[in-house]
Amino acid sequence: MSTPDDLDRRLVIATQAGLPLVPRPYEALAADLGVSAGVVQARLAAMLESGRIRRIGAVPNHYALGYTANGMSVWDVDDARIVELGEAVGRLPGVTHCYERPRALPEWPYNLFAMVHGHDRATVLAQVETIARLLGDACRARDVLFSTAILKKTGVRIGLGRDGAAY
Numbered sequence: 001m002s003t004p005d006d007l008d009r010r011l012v013i014a015t016q017a018g019l020p021l022v023p024r025p026y027e028a029l030a031a032d033l034g035v036s037a038g039v040v041q042a043r044l045a046a047m048l049e050s051g052r053i054r055r056i057g058a059v060p061n062h063y064a065l066g067y068t069a070n071g072m073s074v075w076d077v078d079d080a081r082i083v084e085l086g087e088a089v090g091r092l093p094g095v096t097h098c099y100e101r102p103r104a105l106p107e108w109p110y111n112l113f114a115m116v117h118g119h120d121r122a123t124v125l126a127q128v129e130t131i132a133r134l135l136g137d138a139c140r141a142r143d144v145l146f147s148t149a150i151l152k153k154t155g156v157r158i159g160l161g162r163d164g165a166a167y
Contacts (some may be wrong), residue, residue, distance in 0.1 A: 011043055067117040071124045074110035076141040082112055085135055089114050094127045109141055
């Protein structure tokens with residue numbers, strides 16, 4: 001994997017809050033960075049391929065789309081089956097995030113987390129029941145933690161120093 005150069009750093013900084021909301025975002029980025037749109041696309045593709053960036057995609061605001069009941073379902077699942085079952089849960093409609101986390105015993109017995117969105121709590125709870133049926137006897141305990149506020153998630157942000165260099 002090659003070391004990121006100044007253009008890669010400037011491209012990450014220019015896109016870390018999202019692509020420009022214009023008809024031709026790669027051309028807008030290219031104009032700002034002083035390169036061609038083809039160079040922007042090639043650099044982003046190379047960073048995806050190398051794993052320096054994970055994805056390029058739309059991040060919808062589920063609240064604005066009417067999905068205001070959001071529950072993190074948490075499950076105590078048999079460790080021997082968590083990968084298989086977690087993948088199955090992650091494919092269910094309405095589940096946007098599904099991942100394994102270590103338990104924090106004795107207070108927190110849960111090792112599988114699945115975010116479920118719905119228009120109301122009844123819909124979310126029905127989806128949780130679907131997950132429960134899928135997990136069957138591999139699940140020993142569960143809970144649902146409903147969101148009470150919108151939290152803006154962000155990843156690592158790269159900034160520019162006073163000299164204009166990326167840090």
